[in-house]
């Protein structure tokens with residue numbers, strides 16, 4: 232097999248690794264370039280939705296995810312003043328999916344599980360400290376221009392998949408627009424081992440408030456004993472130093488859930504939040520997936536899941552092209568299917584999730600809470616609602632696009 236006859240993958244985040252394991256399973260050689268020294272442990276995504284569990288089941292990884300993460304059937308919608316508004320039960324999806332629950336598993340653990348599984352396969356290379364700067368292409372293939380520890384080098388392949396995140400150089404090389412907007416506020420994520428379950432919180436909670444909404448969820452953490460993450464919005468007038476100040480964080484947490492002891496803080500991270508979708512996912516032999524193609528606010532836990540769905544969709548088509556004489560038009564189909572649902576579902580739902588949490592008008596808030604109460608008190612209504620937010624509808628919609 233010629234060195235050039237392979238897929239190049241830019242980026243060793245969860246979507247790069249998911250692309251990699253699927254290619255390995257299909258028997259397609261690849262080289263993955265990661266700019267950092269290994270898998271980043273940044274505390275970001277942790278929610279895995281039912282259709283994603285179905286996809287990973289096809290490559291044998293779901294049982295590992297279930298074992299390593301928290302399996303949770305319920306999530307709470309709350310109000311900071313009124314407490315519990317609606318207790319959603321994914322169990323109503325039992326006839327829609329074999330996995331009617333969410334799994335909470337940190338994204339770096341998902342990537343590491345995939346990396347371990349890749350050791351069963353040959354014919355691939357994973358090159359850390361290799362940053363893809365640019366890409367060019369001709370009729371035979373692509374050339375990635377890569378900064379390596381030994382200087383700039385060129386690597387050839389048949390296709391390149393840009394999984395290099397929101398600031399993707401691969402997307403920039405395709406010269407496409409990344410249309411959308413940035414929210415004014417940034418999101419602070421604080422993690423603490425303090426056990427919020429003793430106050431009646433579920434593993435995942437969305438907590439509305441006209442002044443300071445928050446999201447609270449629990450992951451297993453580094454020692455598997457449980458680590459709670461709290462997400463707060465931050466006014467753009469405050470500096471990072473002010474937001475990260477120990478006393479300010481303590482006051483915010485005490486304001487959210489008062490306790491006699493101070494909170495122990497493990498992480499504090501601040502994120503800019505955008506809503507954007509690339510206007511093209513494919514330019515010849517250059518294709519993008521995951522955050523390189525779409526970014527959104529994290530409320531609802533959908534961004535990474537959407538990227539996983541991209542990776543499964545794309546690699547299935549690359550397999551058709553590679554081994555079964557499939558036409559490269561399949562790559563346009565990938566774009567049509569995944570870009571359409573990114574706009575119709577990912578962007579629409581995540582923007583709506585944020586709007587609902589921060590709603591200021593009291594009557595509108597009450598109306599919305601009553602709607603949620605009505606949904607959770609009727610199994611069929613709840614099923615219909617959860618099919619959308621648990622991402623089942625998005626997958627079905629993508630499949631329906633020819």
Ligand SMILES: Cc1cc2nc3c(=O)[nH]c(=O)nc-3n(C[C@H](O)[C@H](O)[C@H](O)COP(=O)(O)OP(=O)(O)OC[C@H]3O[C@@H](n4cnc5c(N)ncnc54)[C@H](O)[C@@H]3O)c2cc1C
Pocket residue numbers: 241242243244245246247264265266267271274275276277278279338361362363364394395396397398399400418420502520521522523529531532533534535536537538
């Ligand atoms: C606070 C927060 C919470 C979130 N929670 C959830 C959640 O619960 N559920 C969910 O589905 N999503 C969630 N998300 C979104 C999720 O984190 C992203 O969608 C996900 O990380 C996208 O994965 P990716 O592999 O596409 O990109 P990334 O995770 O950004 O990975 C890109 C990788 O590419 C590397 N790279 C970058 N440039 C280059 C280059 N030029 N060459 C080579 N390598 C490069 C980077 O070092 C990185 O390793 C959350 C995001 C945030 C910020």
